[in-house]
Amino acid sequence: MSPASILLLSVCSVALTPPQRRPPKPPAKPPASKQRRPPNNVPRAQKPKVTDGLAQLRSDAQAGRWREALATITTAEGAIESARDAGATFFPLPVEAYNLAITACGNGRNHEEALGVLRRLTMGVSPEEGPGSAQAAKRPRPDAVTFNAAAAACAKAGDYQKAEQVLKQARRFNKLDAILYTSVISACGRAGQTKKALAYLEALREDLGRGDVVAYTAAVDSCARAGDWLNAERVLGQMIFEDKVVPNLRTYRAACKAAAAAGEFAKCEELLDDVKDAVQIAQGARFWGPRDHAACFEGVLKACRGRGAWKEARNVLERLENEVTAGNNEDDVEAVERAATASYVAAIGACARNIDDDAQVRWSCARDLLDRLEARLKAPSRKSRLWRTKRERRQAYTSAMVVAGRAGKADEALKLFDAFEADNLKPDTACYNAALAACRRSDVGKYADFAKRLWRRCCDDDDAHPDSLTAAEAVACLERAGRCSDADLIFAEALELGVPLKQARSAGPQGVAKRSVAWLDENSEYDVSGLSVPLVKCAIRKALKDETASDHTADCVFITGVGAKKAKDPSHVPLRDSVLEFLKEFDPPLNAFVPKDAQGTVVVKRSSLLDRLDYDDEEEFVRGGKRRK
Numbered sequence: 301m302s303p304a305s306i307l308l309l310s311v312c313s314v315a316l317t318p319p320q321r322r323p324p325k326p327p328a329k330p331p332a333s334k335q336r337r338p339p340n341n342v343p344r345a346q347k348p349k350v351t352d353g354l355a356q357l358r359s360d361a362q363a364g365r366w367r368e369a370l371a372t373i374t375t376a377e378g379a380i381e382s383a384r385d386a387g388a389t390f391f392p393l394p395v396e397a398y399n400l401a402i403t404a405c406g407n408g409r410n411h412e413e414a415l416g417v418l419r420r421l422t423m424g425v426s427p428e429e430g431p432g433s434a435q436a437a438k439r440p441r442p443d444a445v446t447f448n449a450a451a452a453a454c455a456k457a458g459d460y461q462k463a464e465q466v467l468k469q470a471r472r473f474n475k476l477d478a479i480l481y482t483s484v485i486s487a488c489g490r491a492g493q494t495k496k497a498l499a500y501l502e503a504l505r506e507d508l509g510r511g512d513v514v515a516y517t518a519a520v521d522s523c524a525r526a527g528d529w530l531n532a533e534r535v536l537g538q539m540i541f542e543d544k545v546v547p548n549l550r551t552y553r554a555a556c557k558a559a560a561a562a563g564e565f566a567k568c569e570e571l572l573d574d575v576k577d578a579v580q581i582a583q584g585a586r587f588w589g590p591r592d593h594a595a596c597f598e599g600v601l602k603a604c605r606g607r608g609a610w611k612e613a614r615n616v617l618e619r620l621e622n623e624v625t626a627g628n629n630e631d632d633v634e635a636v637e638r639a640a641t642a643s644y645v646a647a648i649g650a651c652a653r654n655i656d657d658d659a660q661v662r663w664s665c666a667r668d669l670l671d672r673l674e675a676r677l678k679a680p681s682r683k684s685r686l687w688r689t690k691r692e693r694r695q696a697y698t699s700a701m702v703v704a705g706r707a708g709k710a711d712e713a714l715k716l717f718d719a720f721e722a723d724n725l726k727p728d729t730a731c732y733n734a735a736l737a738a739c740r741r742s743d744v745g746k747y748a749d750f751a752k753r754l755w756r757r758c759c760d761d762d763d764a765h766p767d768s769l770t771a772a773e774a775v776a777c778l779e780r781a782g783r784c785s786d787a788d789l790i791f792a793e794a795l796e797l798g799v800p801l802k803q804a805r806s807a808g809p810q811g812v813a814k815r816s817v818a819w820l821d822e823n824s825e826y827d828v829s830g831l832s833v834p835l836v837k838c839a840i841r842k843a844l845k846d847e848t849a850s851d852h853t854a855d856c857v858f859i860t861g862v863g864a865k866k867a868k869d870p871s872h873v874p875l876r877d878s879v880l881e882f883l884k885e886f887d888p889p890l891n892a893f894v895p896k897d898a899q900g901t902v903v904v905k906r907s908s909l910l911d912r913l914d915y916d917d918e919e920e921f922v923r924g925g926k927r928r929k
Contacts, residue, residue, distance in 0.1 A: 357400040364407035366414075373401045373417070377439075395421075395440040399449050406453030414453035415462060418469075421446060427473045444475040451483035458490035467500075476507055482515045489522025497522035498531060510543040517551045524558035524599075529567065532558035549575065549592035553599045560603035565612045568600055572616075576623055591635035594624045598639045601646035608654030610662055613647040614669070637682065641689050644673040645696045652702040659707040666703040667712075670696055690725055698730045705738030710747060713738035729767055732758040736773035745781035752778065755790055759797060766794065768801050768832075776834040784841070791838035802830030824854045829861040829900075833878050840882060844890075848909050856904040876902060 353372060360369040376393055398417055405414035421442040447470035454463035463484045470476055481504040488497035501519045504511050511519075516539040523532035536555055539545045547555075552575045559568040575596055582588035597620040604613035620643055626636040651666040673696055676682065677689055697720045704713035717735045720727060736754055739747035755774040758766045771794040778787040794801060826843045828836045840858065847856050863874025876894060879902045883892040891908040895901060 354394075354397060354400070357397055357404070361400040361403040361407065364404060364409070366401075366405040366408035366410050369401040369404035370413065370417070373397060392440055395443055395446060398440070398442075399445045402446065402449040402453060406449060406456055409456060411450075411453040411457040411459060411462065414450050415466070418442065418446065418450045418466070422469055422473075442473060442475070444470070444477050444480070447473075447475050448477070448479045448483065451480050451487070455483040455487040455490065458487060460484070460487040460491040460493055460496065463487035478504060478508055478512050478515055481508075481511075482518050485515060485518040485522060489518060489525050492526060494522050494526045494528055494531065498535070501535070505543070511539070511545065513539075513545050513548055513551060516543075516545060516547070517554055520551060520558065521554040524554045524561060524603075527558065527561035529558045529562035529564050533567075548587035549579070549589075549596060550587060552578070553592070553596040556596050557599035557603050560600045560609075560612075561606060563607060563609070565609070568612075568616075572596065572600070572619060590624060590626050590629075590632045591639065594620065594636045594639035594643075597624065598643050598646070601643045601650070605646040605649040605653060608650055610647070610650040610653075610665055613650040614665060617643055617647045617669075641673070641677065641692050644669060644676070645692045645699070648673070648696045648699045648703075652699040652706075655703070655706045659703065663703045663707040663709060663712075666700045670700045670716075693723075694720070694725055694728060694731065697725070698728075698734050701731070701734035701738060705734065705741050708741060710738040710742035714747075714750070726763045727761070729758070729764045729770060732761075732764055732766070733769045733773060736770065736777065740773050740777040740780065748778055748781035748783055748786075752786060752790070759793070766797070766799050768799070768835075771799055771801060772832040772835050775838055776832070779834050779837065784837075787834070788838050788841055791835065791842065801835055825857045825859060827859040828879070829859055829875065831875075833875070836875065836879060837882055840879065844904075844909070853906065855906050856909060858902045858904070860900060860902055862900040876900070 353376065357369055357372060360366075360372070373393070376397070380392060398421055402414045402417050405411065405417065421439055425441065447466055451463050451466045451470075454460070454466060467476075467480060467484050470480055481500055485497045485500050485504075488494070488500065497519055501511060501515060504515055516535060519535050520532050523529070523535065532555055536547070536551070539547060539551070552571060556568050556571045556575075559565070559571060575593065579588060579593050597616055600616050601613050601620075604610070604616065620640060624636060624640075626633040648666050648669050651662040651669070655662060673693075677693070697716055701713040701716050704710070704716065713735060717727070717731065720731065732754055736751055739751040739754070751774050755766070755770065758764050758770055771790060774790050775787045778784070778790065824847060826839060828839050831839060843856065843858070858879055860874070860876040860879055863872070863876055865872045865874075876899075880892055880894070883890045883902070883904065888908075891905040892902055895903055
């Protein structure tokens with residue numbers, strides 16, 4: 301029988317079937333009396349929360365709450381171990397839980413704990429073990445996301461050596477991918493290891509065939525951090541022409557930053573022209589929005605600030621205002637405004653760097669940029685965001701005060717300090733240092749009293765703490781005015797307050813700065829190395845007073861250092877020579893010399909100190925070693 305006849309018979313059978321009546325509906329039940337639920341009098345804060353463990357871990361990972369995430373993992377592992385010992389059915393934690401814990405440690409800037417979680421999953425595990433092994437019954441095997449999260453945590457900390465170890469472990473477990481290589485490249489770039497970053501980019505191309513846009517962007521950014529424009533240009537060409545990878549605005553941002561950091565401002569202008577054309581073609585595609593476009597200019601301006609290229613910074617800032625349009629998206633508007641504010645701050649900061657003989661012109665430019673920034677932030681459309689830019693405005697005012705001081709306009713610098721406070725902006729230590737530096741560079745003695753008051757205010761200010769530069773600027777201003785007794789008083793107050801008069805770098809891998817205020821040794825040895833010359837003079841006067849009033853018998857020794865900087869800078873005057881010259885200015889001159897076996901010290905003979913024991917209590921050491929009653 302043909303299909304058509306089968307279809308015809310089925311239709312006919314349906315048509316000849318007599319219609320069947322629907323069964324009668326059952327009678328409706330009488331409505332039951334409504335019973336109210338008993339009221340729940342438990343307060344909302346005391347109600348038990350029923351949450352998913354993975355959801356809580358995701359929340360902790362996003363917020364960087366690594367302690368809570370590790371506690372959750374440890375508690376779950378303890379419960380699983382207890383169930384296993386009791387012979388009950390149990391299942392190991394999913395690998396996603398460990399991945400989220402590693403991510404939480406990375407976002408919390410604690411990569412050592414992230415590596416500790418990774419060791420839980422890899423210690424004693426062979427890559428050849430299958431899912432049914434004894435170790436897999438306790439903990440899951442790490443996957444690619446596990447190694448990616450651990451490497452990302454190392455990259456945020458800039459610890460490229462630990463990131464390399466994660467890469468080796470991932471290679472052992474055969475879990476290599478582009479994300480892992482990108483994290484290692486980023487870690488090397490942040491640590492200043494540009495050659496290693498480029499080597500890992502080549503290893504990525506060899507292992508996976510080609511790099512992606514994120515890996516290439518990380519490599520270009522590594523070159524930008526080192527100011528290596530030649531390698532950045534080579535990597536950019538390799539990306540476009542060899543691997544056929546289309547760059548995004550973040551790639552262009554890193555390339556522009558590399559060109560500006562190397563002083564290749566013509567190349568930087570060409571890249572900005574390419575960015576302008578590409579943005580018009582992309583029409584707001586992902587990573588091609590206004591915020592990324594503004595970030596390109598921000599990166600260039602920050603590089604200009606590092607080189608002190610204030611003219612180029614001013615030109616780039618003009619292009620930023622003319623070419624970047626925020627649009628209607630509120631998030632984009634906020635990001636563009638934040639980038640524009642940071643760009644203004646960077647441009648003003650460029651005026652304050654490497655000032656030679658063009659201080660007057662730089663001051664005019666910095667003052668104009670500061671006025672434009674204030675007018676922009678205080679516009680009616682942006683006034684609601686004014687409170688969010690306190691830190692940026694403080695930096696802008698501080699840089700402008702530095703330029704005014706270098707231009708010899710102490711009055712203008714102090715006016716900025718007053719205007720700064722009038723806008724309810726609290727000065728920090730850098731603001732006080734800039735004001736004191738302007739006082740020091742002014743006419744001799746004109747602002748000595750004001751410098752002394754600034755020092756007192758900085759010591760009493762809860763938001764600012766005096767540092768070595770604060771003490772040095774205040775002492776230098778009083779030294780120039782011939783008020784050595786006031787300078788010695790500030791030096792004594794700095795010692796009493798524990799102000800770090802000098803700063804020394806430790807030899808640790810992270811380069812953590814360790815401050816020291818201990819300049820006095822028990823054996824008549826005074827370590828003045830690392831102090832500025834005005835502070836050294838105060839230290840010498842205090843040491844001579846203490847030595848002449850003590851019953852020590854040894855010679856007085858000042859540790860100055862050998863002046864290794866003179867080998868690189870012939871115009872540099874070693875601190876040792878300055879100490880010798882200052883000791884010769886005393887009346888009578890002190891018998892001081894440099895021992896042959898200790899070239900980094902200056903020794904004052906005890907006999908010359910004993911000759912000064914005839915001074916009265918009313919006499920004091922003043923600048924130049926002269927006495928006065």
